Amino acid sequence: MIFEPTPLAGAMLITPEPARDDRGEFARLFCAETFAAQGLDPHLDQISYSFNQRKGALRGLHLQRPPHGEVKLVRVTAGAIFDVIVDVRAGSPTYGRWHGVELDAANRRQLYIPVGFAHGFQTLTDAAEVLYLISTPYAPAFQDGLRWDDPTLAIAWPDPQNAILSDRDRGLDALAAFQPIAV
Numbered sequence: 001m002i003f004e005p006t007p008l009a010g011a012m013l014i015t016p017e018p019a020r021d022d023r024g025e026f027a028r029l030f031c032a033e034t035f036a037a038q039g040l041d042p043h044l045d046q047i048s049y050s051f052n053q054r055k056g057a058l059r060g061l062h063l064q065r066p067p068h069g070e071v072k073l074v075r076v077t078a079g080a081i082f083d084v085i086v087d088v089r090a091g092s093p094t095y096g097r098w099h100g101v102e103l104d105a106a107n108r109r110q111l112y113i114p115v116g117f118a119h120g121f122q123t124l125t126d127a128a129e130v131l132y133l134i135s136t137p138y139a140p141a142f143q144d145g146l147r148w149d150d151p152t153l154a155i156a157w158p159d160p161q162n163a164i165l166s167d168r169d170r171g172l173d174a175l176a177a178f179q180p181i182a183v
Helices: 032-037
Strands: 002-005 012-015 019-021 024-026 046-052 058-064 072-078 080-087 098-104 110-113 117-123 128-134 143-145
Touching (some): 058 080, 072 080, 072 117, 080 110, 080 128, 098 110
Antiparallel strands (some): 002 012, 019 024, 072 128, 080 098
């Protein structure tokens, strides 16, 4: 696996290095020992997925508050997304900054998201499926998030005028009203 740091400390873009032959290819997507050697939390408690019927679906920006903060490893198994993380760690030099990357089934890249980051994405294709490996079980009482279109964040979503959102995501607060995450 190739581990590429993002501009937001602790978050990594991970690209598999497949072994190829006449049958196709095989690659590791996760190895606890390799992740730990890179300084990443290798603990996983939950695997989830989202299926997004239509291009333009926008989910996020979501996170769980301590003590149920989540590390996420996100990859796309069908279609394509523009994946976004926002640093909301108290005292972080990149607090309030965002980073976006295209993940798709063809490039097989993954995004490692540490505790203290809000996460969201917008689908770039119909029938996009996203797989999440998560360090902590879902704890609804600790869910939180940020408004996807907060002008303070100024996220360059690929198609904001056609964003398809849930009522919950429309009602999330802006960064100015957000309590930073102590990590």
